[in-house]
């Protein structure tokens with residue numbers, strides 16, 4: 001088996017690598033082994049030979065029986081002389097009726113406890129590891145796991161290790177968890193039992209647990225027959241959610257107090273305790289022998305009861321079943337902790353959103369399959385596409401390109417163009433265009449408001465790229481400015497956050513400058529601005545206080561960062577001050593650059609929507625016309641840092657990365673929030 005195979009492999013490569021091959025050089029390689037070369041393949045081969053022997057024995061017995069009948073001059077059919085008697089017409093219909101009624105009653109029940117899985121054989125799966133793009137960091141771990149699975153006997157017998165039997169794939173929806181599992185099954189060369197956790201659920205009492213048992217029984221059976229089996233449980237949180245109160249209390253033995261960091265959930269029983277227990281038990285029972293063997297064991301036990309101790313019959317030792325169970329969830333924190341202990345799902349792989357290189361790889365991969373105009377073959381365009389899909393999961397990127405194709409079809413073209421991708425992105429993120437007729441004054445107001453945002457972003461937004469400026473109504477937004485980082489960023493400086501505040505307040509400032517008062521428009525902008533300012537005050541120590549409101553333990557009515565800061569009068573005052581400062585400085589800035597705002601406003605009223613370079617073009621032309629103003633930029637958009645405002649201290653050096661909590665991250669990604677209802681806002 002494993003050992004023999006290793007030496008066979010070593011023999012094959014002897015001419016190239018004279019040194020004897022170690023287990024690590026075979027199992028620890030960075031390519032997936034061929035199933036047929038290692039333990040999994042050999043286990044299946046042994047099983048195949050045993051099956052052939054069994055068929056031969058059955059055929060041999062049948063032949064012997066036939067020969068016996070021929071030699072003793074009896075008919076070949078043993079039932080030939082059987083008579084049902086004269087009363088058959090009386091009792092046979094009755095018997096058939098009883099059997100029929102029995103079947104009608106029992107069949108639905110029999111189906112209920114069946115395992116709900118779908119079985120795929122490796123040759124039915126089209127996805128290979130090469131089709132999984134943008135997950136390079138996980139690939140190595142996946143290959144190692146697969147090789148351990150394929151060479152399980154070698155790992156057990158020669159190294160004494162316990163092969164991995166459970167992995168948890170966690171990550172947001174659409175990040176490729178199911179996709180990766182399929183690729184693994186294809187490479188493992190063993191059947192893949194796909195099941196969605198919700199399909200275990202049944203309305204009959206105890207049936208859910210029975211279905212789970214059936215599923216694991218099917219896994220064991222196939223693993224015995226095929227040398228291995230991979231089980232995949234989709235959305236495992238449906239059956240593996242924490243069992244509630246029982247486990248919630250963690251009392252530290254040393255202090256007698258509650259262990260810090262451990263949360264106490266209100267002990268409301270979730271009602272799935274029994275199901276989780278069944279899952280826990282099944283995850284420990286991979287080596288349970290089949291029914292026949294267990295019955296035989298009982299017979300041996302019974303016989304042993306009559307035998308003296310030194311004459312006891314020996315039972316067969318447990319056979320190792322090579323099973324790998326992969327579970328996927330996007331709510332790993334909701335899982336019962338017992339599921340995650342070593343020996344169960346002890347390896348957790350996190351499927352993150354792809355970074356820029358990953359997105360580029362995905363875009364190349366998807367565009368290869370989708371009809372596109374040659375302008376999308378330009379590497380610079382593809383880089384742009386990778387850039388504007390920041391925060392997209394692989395499935396979102398695929399969907400975006402599909403939508404772009406639909407846009408192309410609508411315009412009567414057979415291939416998507418860059419403009420289609422942009423339209424698809426806008427309609428996906430913000431909503432479809434809604435043709436509404438503004439009054440001339442309203443139109444001018446919306447255009448001024450949006451131009452205010454855009455000019456502020458142009459002047460203050462260091463390292464930001466203006467993507468779309470529009471006064472077309474989409475969903476709740478009357479207009480919008482989408483701006484994005486020029487490079488992928490994970491931290492923000494204080495200066496940048498202040499610039500965000502100014503950009504957010506610019507719409508309001510522009511309305512006041514041109515119309516003397518503001519409208520309902522800035523409502524949405526203020527939501528975003530307040531949330532950033534609250535983060536600066538309460539989590540990032542960017543005002544005169546270093547106190548973090550994040551450290552506050554909240555009870556049952558947990559509040560978000562903004563609520564924590566605003567419920568403190570001092571915090572609220574600081575937030576308000578930040579917003580007022582931002583508005584005053586941006587108002588001053590726009591006042592000094594009225595020509596830019598007006599140029600953009602007129603262009604918007606004229607064209608309704610400006611995309612990418614078109615916005616910058618208008619601004620540049622306006623700048624060039626202003627003979628009184630010196631040319632501010634010679635090298636591209638936003639290449640210079642903004643002039644520090646008079647009221648401000650010089651920009652502080654970049655602070656260390658803030659803790660990546662959900663709340664701070666959402667503050668950083670704030671510009672990706674959709675505009676607020678009823679307002680025309682900035683977003684990116």
Ligand SMILES: Nc1ncnc2c1ncn2[C@@H]1O[C@H](COP(=O)(O)OP(=O)(O)O)[C@@H](O)[C@H]1O
Pocket residue numbers: 131132133134135172173174175176177178179180328362394395398
């Ligand atoms: N890394 C990836 N490489 C290529 N395609 C991917 C990748 N991740 C997801 N996809 C595409 O997105 C679809 C949905 O992904 P899936 O694996 O079902 O997501 P989930 O993480 O929710 O299980 C896949 O069918 C595939 O077409």
Ligand SMILES: [Mg+2]
Pocket residue numbers: 177178179234328
């Ligand atoms: Mg999935």
